[in-house]
Amino acid sequence: MNKNDVGILIVDDELIVRDSLTKWFREDGFRTDSADCAASALRKLQISSWDIALVDIKMPGMDGIELLQRIKEHKKEMIIIIITAFASVDTAVKALKEGAYDYVTKPIDPDYLDHLIAKALNERSLVRENLRLRDAVSELSEKDEIIGESAETQHVLEMVQTVAPTDTTVMIRGESGTGKELIARAIHTHSKRKYFPIVTVNCGALTESLLESELFGHEKGAFTGAQYRRKGKVELADCGTLFLDEVGNISMKTQMDLLRVIETKQFMRVGGSEIIHSDFRVICATNRDLEAAVKDGSFREDLYFRLNVFAIPLPPLRARRGDIAKLAHYFLDKYAKQMGRAKHGFSPDAMHTLKAYDWPGNVRELENAIERAMVVSKSGAIEKEDLPVQVHAAMQPNGKRLEDIERKYIETVLRETGWNISRSAHVLDIDRVTLYHKIEKFGLKRNQ
Amino acid sequence: MSTIQLLALSDAQNDLVQVLVEPLRETFQADVELAASPIDLTQFFDVKRGQFNSTAILHVIKNQLANRHRNLRFKTHATKVALGVTGADLFIPILTYVFGEAELNGSAAVVSYYRLQNERYALPANRTLLEQRLIKEAVHELGHVLGLLHCQSPECVMHSSSYVEDIDLKSSEFCRSCKTSLFPRRK
Ligand SMILES: [Zn+2]
Numbered sequence: 017m018n019k020n021d022v023g024i025l026i027v028d029d030e031l032i033v034r035d036s037l038t039k040w041f042r043e044d045g046f047r048t049d050s051a052d053c054a055a056s057a058l059r060k061l062q063i064s065s066w067d068i069a070l071v072d073i074k075m076p077g078m079d080g081i082e083l084l085q086r087i088k089e090h091k092k093e094m095i096i097i098i099i100t101a102f103a104s105v106d107t108a109v110k111a112l113k114e115g116a117y118d119y120v121t122k123p124i125d126p127d128y129l130d131h132l133i134a135k136a137l138n139e140r141s142l143v144r145e146n147l148r149l150r151d152a153v154s155e156l157s158e159k160d161e162i163i164g165e166s167a168e169t170q171h172v173l174e175m176v177q178t179v180a181p182t183d184t185t186v187m188i189r190g191e192s193g194t195g196k197e198l199i200a201r202a203i204h205t206h207s208k209r210k211y212f213p214i215v216t217v218n219c220g221a222l223t224e225s226l227l228e229s230e231l232f233g234h235e236k237g238a239f240t241g242a243q244y245r246r247k248g249k250v251e252l253a254d255c256g257t258l259f260l261d262e263v264g265n266i267s268m269k270t271q272m273d274l275l276r277v278i279e280t281k282q283f284m285r286v287g288g289s290e291i292i293h294s295d296f297r298v299i300c301a302t303n304r305d306l307e308a309a310v311k312d313g314s315f316r317e318d319l320y321f322r323l324n325v326f327a328i329p330l331p332p333l334r335a336r337r338g339d340i341a342k343l344a345h346y347f348l349d350k351y352a353k354q355m356g357r358a359k360h361g362f363s364p365d366a367m368h369t370l371k372a373y374d375w376p377g378n379v380r381e382l383e384n385a386i387e388r389a390m391v392v393s394k395s396g397a398i399e400k401e402d403l404p405v406q407v408h409a410a411m412q413p414n415g416k417r418l419e420d421i422e423r424k425y426i427e428t429v430l431r432e433t434g435w436n437i438s439r440s441a442h443v444l445d446i447d448r449v450t451l452y453h454k455i456e457k458f459g460l461k462r463n464q
Numbered sequence: 465m466s467t468i469q470l471l472a473l474s475d476a477q478n479d480l481v482q483v484l485v486e487p488l489r490e491t492f493q494a495d496v497e498l499a500a501s502p503i504d505l506t507q508f509f510d511v512k513r514g515q516f517n518s519t520a521i522l523h524v525i526k527n528q529l530a531n532r533h534r535n536l537r538f539k540t541h542a543t544k545v546a547l548g549v550t551g552a553d554l555f556i557p558i559l560t561y562v563f564g565e566a567e568l569n570g571s572a573a574v575v576s577y578y579r580l581q582n583e584r585y586a587l588p589a590n591r592t593l594l595e596q597r598l599i600k601e602a603v604h605e606l607g608h609v610l611g612l613l614h615c616q617s618p619e620c621v622m623h624s625s626s627y628v629e630d631i632d633l634k635s636s637e638f639c640r641s642c643k644t645s646l647f648p649r650r651k
């Protein structure tokens with residue numbers, strides 16, 4: 017940002033105020049100067065151009081209000097913020113009528129001051145148009161690259177590219193461990209909101225009241241221990257992206273609150289009365305069958321339609337086996353670096369095993385498996401035996417695949433009950449239809 | 465900068481200050497000296513506000529560093545900086561609070577972990593989060609000491625955070641562009 021192009025003039029008779037505010041804005045990258053009285057301020061306004069002035073209302077000689085009037089006569093577009101003590105709020109209201117942009121009371125809340133300046137600049141579009149691409153941003157997108165060359169992954173990436181620059185609400189669907197947060201970050205990073213944060217709320221992990229406070233924040237003293245105001249995630253996501261993970265798991269009441277804030281972009285903190293505006297984009301993710309949830313009444317239909325504007329389904333890892341090798345090498349690299357160990361790739365056997373396994377926990381399970389293998393691996397390369405038991409057991413030729421285990425177990429139970437279907441179903445804790453289904457699937461026969 | 469003098473101010477928890485040593489050494493490629501500080505914070509307490517004057521503390525840290533150099537006849541003044549760490553609630557007169565303060569392009573900085581603690585916001589204490597926040601703020605203030613201004617990149621440690629949970633949204637590292645201005649000769 018070329019904040020350097022934005023000039024802020026501080027007008028106050030107190031040296032300590034001038035010094036501290038000058039420093040505050042300088043650290044922020046603004047061009048800053050100060051004046052100790054109105055007359056000096058007017059001189060500085062003649063010499064160079066200033067976009068914003070912070071003016072103390074009470075100064076000896078010409079006071080802040082009079083200075084405000086004088087400036088507004090010539091420079092209507094200038095943003096003037098009045099600084100006042102608590103006692104003189106009435107005067108500040110008068111200042112607003114005279115054309116001041118806003119006023120702040122001493123001492124100023126730094127967070128409020130930052131927002132006030134940002135808001136003023138955004139409204140006057142002094143800054144947004146000046147935002148220039150920095151390599152910092154390209155660095156962001158490089159860092160969490162989505163790995164995979166399979167057609168399925170390429171299709172997902174195309175969808176990310178299509179939807180990212182729009183402000184559309186996105187719903188990411190997929191089993192757990194498929195990398196839904198990674199996709200959300202990629203969308204954010206490629207959107208015009210990339211200069212602002214992406215804020216994640218893990219909706220599934222919190223109770224109703226905690227989630228409410230997490231989303232909307234609370235005021236100082238809203239309940240015991242609330243020594244200071246707390247900003248909620250919705251507020252933190254202002255100008256950025258709000259990522260609602262596991263959105264399928266929230267209570268009816270929170271669904272209602274969420275719907276309202278998504279529609280109005282307004283809310284109140286817990287224990288507060290001030291209406292807060294926040295301009296955020298919504299990306300959400302779920303592994304729940306939301307359509308079924310809508311049907312059975314546990315998920316609001318109106319919220320469902322609000323959220324499900326552009327859906328990105330993420331294929332499970334077993335549906336894109338072509339990516340397994342590349343992902344495995346990526347994680348091997350990552351943990352080799354982290355653990356400071358040399359890496360020597362995978363033995364052919366190990367790679368074969370990785371590619372054949374079904375990965376019910378998807379990419380996350382693969383990552384964990386590689387991390388663990390790195391820890392236990394003694395030889396140069398990762399061997400099949402270094403992989404977690406469930407991964408290489410699935411490959412054993414003597415029939416230890418999960419499906420085989422299931423088949424053998426059902427066979428045994430059937431034999432022991434003398435093929436009494438009801439009793440077997442009871443022992444297996446499945447219904448009879450499912451049992452018939454399995455008998456058919458495994459081709460089991462009575463006199464085997 | 466070749467040495468960072470890490471000062472545990474009178475009230476600071478030593479184990480929290482200790483947490484900073486490695487990350488600072490790593491980030492700035494500098495020696496980190498841990499030292500107890502004889503600075504008595506009570507003189508900076510503002511009774512009316514119930515807080516401690518950060519600007520005044522910063523001055524004392526800076527002067528002490530300069531004096532020590534004079535005593536030891538060091539000529540390497542510019543290569544040594546000091547960072548004071550405190551658990552006291554800091555303010556600068558015009559603002560309600562600050563997490564820290566630095567002498568821009570200078571030699572001293574101070575950070576406080578008082579408002580970095582979850583308990584102040586009615587949340588359960590979280591030691592890991594507190595340590596991460598303190599590391600980020602320490603790196604941030606030292607970044608100012610080395611002349612860096614606030615950075616637009618949301619993940620850069622020099623991104624401005626005037627509110628505690630803003631800190632959680634950024635990383636403890638400099639973005640590429642800030643790194644380049646810090647270490648121009650390196651890649
Ligand atoms: Zn700063």
Ligand SMILES: [Zn+2]
Nearest residue numbers: 615620639642
């Ligand atoms: Zn930066």
